[in-house]
Amino acid sequence: MASTPSRFGGQTLNGNPAASKRTAGQASLEVGPDGKKPRFHGCSKISNYIMMSKLGEGTFGEVHKAESRVTGQIVAMKKILMHNEKDGFPITAIREIKLLKMLSHPNILKLEEMAIERTKGEGRKKAIMYMVTPYMDHDLSGLLENPSVHFTEPQIKCYMIQLLEGVAYLHASKILHRDMKAANLLINNHGILQIADFGLARPYDDPPPQGGKGGGEATRDYTTLVVTRWYRPPELLLTLRKYTSAIDMWGVGCVFGEMFKGRPILQGSTDLNQIHLIFDLMGSPNEENMPGWSTLLGCEGVKSFPQRKSTLSQTFREQGPSFVSLLGELLKLDWRKRVNAIDALEHPYFKSSPLPAKPGEIPQFQESHELDRKKFREQKANLPPAPAGGTVGMGPDGDFINGASNSNHHGQYRPRGGLGGYLNDQQPYPPRHNGYEFRQHGPQREFRGPPPPPGPPPSQSRRPAWPPEANGLPPRPPPPINPVWGGQVHRGSVPRDEIRGRPPPREGGVAGGPRVDTYIPSYANRDDGHRDRDDGRRGREDGQRRDERGDRGRQGERREQEHRDPGRRRSRSPERDRNRELYRR
Numbered sequence: 404m405a406s407t408p409s410r411f412g413g414q415t416l417n418g419n420p421a422a423s424k425r426t427a428g429q430a431s432l433e434v435g436p437d438g439k440k441p442r443f444h445g446c447s448k449i450s451n452y453i454m455m456s457k458l459g460e461g462t463f464g465e466v467h468k469a470e471s472r473v474t475g476q477i478v479a480m481k482k483i484l485m486h487n488e489k490d491g492f493p494i495t496a497i498r499e500i501k502l503l504k505m506l507s508h509p510n511i512l513k514l515e516e517m518a519i520e521r522t523k524g525e526g527r528k529k530a531i532m533y534m535v536t537p538y539m540d541h542d543l544s545g546l547l548e549n550p551s552v553h554f555t556e557p558q559i560k561c562y563m564i565q566l567l568e569g570v571a572y573l574h575a576s577k578i579l580h581r582d583m584k585a586a587n588l589l590i591n592n593h594g595i596l597q598i599a600d601f602g603l604a605r606p607y608d609d610p611p612p613q614g615g616k617g618g619g620e621a622t623r624d625y626t627t628l629v630v631t632r633w634y635r636p637p638e639l640l641l642t643l644r645k646y647t648s649a650i651d652m653w654g655v656g657c658v659f660g661e662m663f664k665g666r667p668i669l670q671g672s673t674d675l676n677q678i679h680l681i682f683d684l685m686g687s688p689n690e691e692n693m694p695g696w697s698t699l700l701g702c703e704g705v706k707s708f709p710q711r712k713s714t715l716s717q718t719f720r721e722q723g724p725s726f727v728s729l730l731g732e733l734l735k736l737d738w739r740k741r742v743n744a745i746d747a748l749e750h751p752y753f754k755s756s757p758l759p760a761k762p763g764e765i766p767q768f769q770e771s772h773e774l775d776r777k778k779f780r781e782q783k784a785n786l787p788p789a790p791a792g793g794t795v796g797m798g799p800d801g802d803f804i805n806g807a808s809n810s811n812h813h814g815q816y817r818p819r820g821g822l823g824g825y826l827n828d829q830q831p832y833p834p835r836h837n838g839y840e841f842r843q844h845g846p847q848r849e850f851r852g853p854p855p856p857p858g859p860p861p862s863q864s865r866r867p868a869w870p871p872e873a874n875g876l877p878p879r880p881p882p883p884i885n886p887v888w889g890g891q892v893h894r895g896s897v898p899r900d901e902i903r904g905r906p907p908p909r910e911g912g913v914a915g916g917p918r919v920d921t922y923i924p925s926y927a928n929r930d931d932g933h934r935d936r937d938d939g940r941r942g943r944e945d946g947q948r949r950d951e952r953g954d955r956g957r958q959g960e961r962r963e964q965e966h967r968d969p970g971r972r973r974s975r976s977p978e979r980d981r982n983r984e985l986y987r988r
């Protein structure tokens with residue numbers, strides 16, 4: 404795949420010209436600090452790096468900040484966890500590495516190299532692998548939780564353009580990301596956004612989207628057990644298996660709304676609740692706005708929903724008509740008509756005032772990663788309660804809250820200039836507006852500062868949709884009600900066979916699917932020290948964790964491994980073979 408130059412002209416991959424002079428990967432091809440050449444191209448020893456701090460803990464591995472002893476470059480190292488050694492290297496990690504190696508775009512995280520650690524176990528040596536990528540100062544989810552950070556509209560537009568550029572490139576390269584969410588969007592202090600975490604990505608076998616033609620149609624089936632629930636499109640919830648790149652565009656829409664609201668906009672507590680929230684926001688499905696919806700396997704439980712009209716423009720009334728128009732295109736129920744990335748980039752929203760910021764104009768923020776969130780929540784909990792105002796998402800009883808927005812109006816829609824000129828950096832950059840958040844607070848540098856002192860918070864501050872618990876963290880959403888048999892689902896309480904997806908009559912979805920909500924992490928019996936999701940640290944992320952990752956514990960990886968080992972496959976029942984075929988997609 405060809406390398407694509409940045410539209411922001413002159414910006415390096417990670418926005419840091421010094422760092423780009425010599426990448427960690429290039430350096431390792433020469434000699435390590437011990438003066439020896441590495442044995443394999445693209446691989447180096449772990450001793451080439453000094454570990455600094457832990458940034459995140461994914462299902463698949465811990466992510467650490469590290470410094471290269473060879474180049475001095477600061478990098479992130481994602482350790483690939485081997486949940487079960489006998490299963491070998493996880494197939495999902497192989498997929499991620501393979502895809503990242505093929506991709507080259509300023510808005511896609513670059514895999515610099517693999518670093519290998521050899522530990523002496525009993526008997527033969529064990530290898531621990533790390534994926535080395537450029538260090539990014541924030542993930543979007545962490546940044547949105549940082550109480551000292553408030554996005555301006557030009558900043559949001561700048562991030563959105565980069566996100567859409569990255570997605571357009573991915574889709575043109577016939578790759579589906581399948582886990583679009585704020586936590587997988589990394590941002591550095593040079594204002595560069597990059598799409599990360601390709602653990603669920605896969606090549607797409609149908610033609611890529613074309614300008615003016617939405618997402619098109621798929622001809623083959625793919626597994627619906629993808630995308631974290633809060634970012635999952637209605638067609639996946641209703642178990643459409645011939646889905647298209649439009650599934651990623653739905654996630655882009657969710658992220659777009661989240662950047663304004665400061666929190667995920669559709670926080671379903673179960674798949675059924677998720678689809679409910681979607682129809683509350685976008686209106687009930689019918690043959691006009693979602694042709695064919697009633698023939699999808701998962702529609703049964705949904706048919707009894709009361710009819711609703713879209714509340715989108717009311718929910719986002721403070722963001723103005725141009726914003727609502729673009730968000731409405733991204734969150735279209737009809738996946739065939741949902742806007743694709745090529746067309747979204749041409750939307751008048753990006754040409755209207757306030758115009759998008761350039762990456763270099765975005766202020767620098769305190770590092771904000773997954774593991775910083777607890778700290779941020781404690782900071783927020785120390786603030787007095789926010790004044791009355793609405794939030795989007797779910798209240799304590801699981802209902803969608805359609806209250807007033809917590810961000811300011813950004814001004815009138817006035818188309819001005821062409822996006823092309825701005826993007827290729829040829830035209831002088833037009834004067835910036837201060838944007839919706841800080842208009843009344845003066846120049847932009849004012850929001851670089853430390854968290855606001857105790858006292859009544861400004862009306863724009865984000866607040867949880869439900870009251871915080873004594874420990875400073877928002878209480879977890881109520882236990883999910885299983886859509887099929889109606890009982891409450893407790894993590895680990897579902898029979899193992901069901902968690903393992905033992906031949907579901909149908910796949911995923913809100914009704915008629917397996918008798919298990921698709922987001923049930925399967926850590927209950929884990930003995931590998933991997934933390935349980937219920938540890939409170941991840942309180943916000945119930946629905947943010949992708950469902951398949953529950954499966955991507957031991958069972959999921961084993962399932963994927965089995966696809967590589969037909970011998971093992973044959974030893975199982977035909978019923979299981981059918982099920983395995985499902986996961987291969």
Ligand SMILES: Nc1ncnc2c1ncn2[C@@H]1O[C@H](COP(=O)(O)OP(=O)(O)OP(=O)(O)O)[C@@H](O)[C@H]1O
Nearest residue numbers: 459461462463464466479537538539542600772773
């Ligand atoms: N290059 C990087 N620079 C800085 N932080 C990073 C980088 N890569 C990952 N992180 C941090 O680590 C977190 C987890 O990374 P990633 O999503 O790639 O791992 P994962 O195992 O796939 O996680 P998950 O199960 O949450 O999807 C990210 O949300 C981010 O906070």
